[in-house]
Amino acid sequence: MSNTLPKIAFITGVTGQDGAYLSEFLLKKGYIVHGLKRRSSLFNTDRIDHLYQDPHMENQNFILHYGDMTDSTNLIRLIKDIQPDEIYNLAAMSHVAVSFETPEYTGNADGLGTLRILDAVRLLGLEKKTRIYQASTSELYGKVQEVPQSETTPFFPRSPYAVAKMYAYWITVNYREAYGMYACNGILFNHESPIRGETFVTRKITRATARIALGLQDKLYLGNLDAQRDWGHAKDYVRMMWMILQADEAEDWVIATGKTTPVRDFVRMSFAEVGIELEFRGEGIGEKAYVKACNDARFRIQIGKEVLAVDPKYFRPTEVDLLIGDASKAKNKLGWECQYNLQDLVKDMMQSDLKLMQKDQYLKDGGYNTLNYFE
Structure with a gap:
């Protein structure tokens, strides 16, 4: 029997999409996982409820703590008490469009929040014990300078979120070089799942597709249908986060599929998963999508029905038109490979959202009110 301690x-950001999948992944590997969550008047732990343990139990391996990336005293105390072997800094104000509305908070949480984590580890003398993973983003590339984007591609951020993340990226590099800390950036391209936040474009699409198919929603409004993104499955990406911290040397890594897809095609694929074929007409803000055929008897949707329109309010002040990552370094040096392709991802998300929306349909048919969310 091994006496090795777990x-x-x-x-940080344990209640988010990546935090939930990473927690589950690490628990299966025998880790003790501590998570940081913000205080809220509502329970916001839906994604991790299946991992939750009664706080009154002894010998827990999944423990939640209240805190905030803007509170350095709180972060220092927690890191001192926890004495972590690995820190995964996933917390962020991560909605690009909202960052234009809250630029100061975004800079504080996403940029300075990363500094607070790094400096807490340094001040506590944990530089040699604790390895740090910093969740960086493909939004750093913004107005792309080369295609595809790799670890050596110059950054050109196009939003307050991306600018804050660029500070976080470089302060991570600086602390690694200045203090010999094991601190890495994972430049994650877009990664989705059935538990992606409902306001992010992919989940907004799959959720609306299910609701439209079931007659619970009339149409979907989106912004730039020509924007192209490199979409992967979050499960593949959290596995790579862990692999990054197991490497002998601290480096920065791109995590991507190497394939890019327009938003329009993601819409088309989502509707196809429920047997609905779309026809797109028009251009720019006048573009719309109509039902061309429905091959699934479960859904009685009218042929010719308009199900998608473009709303200019969803365009960013500074658009990012094309992102596609080159993860050759991760594949060659760490042996990382995607286990899900885009079709797998869309199918996974649509099956989940269809089940969720069928519950709403059941309640509505029974005369009960259901919540309608419009973003």
Whole structure:
């Protein structure tokens, strides 16, 4: 019987998509996982409820702590008490469009929040014990300078979110070089799942597709249908986060599929999963999508029905038109490979959202009110 103590991980942003999948992944590997969550008047732990343990139990391996990336005192105290072997800094104000509305908070949480984590580890003398993963983003590339984007591609951020993340990226590099800390950036391209936040474009699409097919929603409004993104499955990406911190040397890594898809095609694929074929007409803000055929008897949707329109309010002040990553370094040096392709991802998301919306349909048919969300 091994006497080796389990590794201890501290995950900020534990209630988010990546935090939930990473927690599950690490727990299966025998880690003790501590997570940081913000205080809210509502329970906001839906994604991790299946991992939750009664706080009154002894010998827990999944422990949640209240805190905030803007509170350095709180972060120092928690890191001192937890003594983590690995820190995964996933917490962020991560909605690009909203960052234009809250630029100061975004800079504080996403940029300075990363500095607070790094400096807490340094001040506590944990530089040699604790390895740090910083969740970086493909939004750093913004107005892309080369295609595809790799670890050596110049950054050109196009939003307050991306600018804050660029500070976080470089302060991570600086602390690694200045203090010999094991601190890495994972430049993650877009990664989705059935538990992606409902306001992000992919989940907005799959959720609306299910609702439209079931007659619960009339149409979907989107912004730039020509925007192209490199979409992967979050499960593949959290596995790579862990692999990054197991490497002998601290480096920065691109995590991507290497394939890019227009938003329009993601819409088309989502509707196809429920047997609905779309026809797109028009251009720019006048573009619309109509039902061309429905091959699934479960859904009685009218042929010719308009199900998608473009709303200019969803265009960003500074658009990012094309992102496609080159993860050759991760594949060659760490052996990382995607286990899900885009079709797998869309199918996974649509099956999940269809089940969720069927519950709403059941309640509505029974005379009960259901919540309608419009973003």
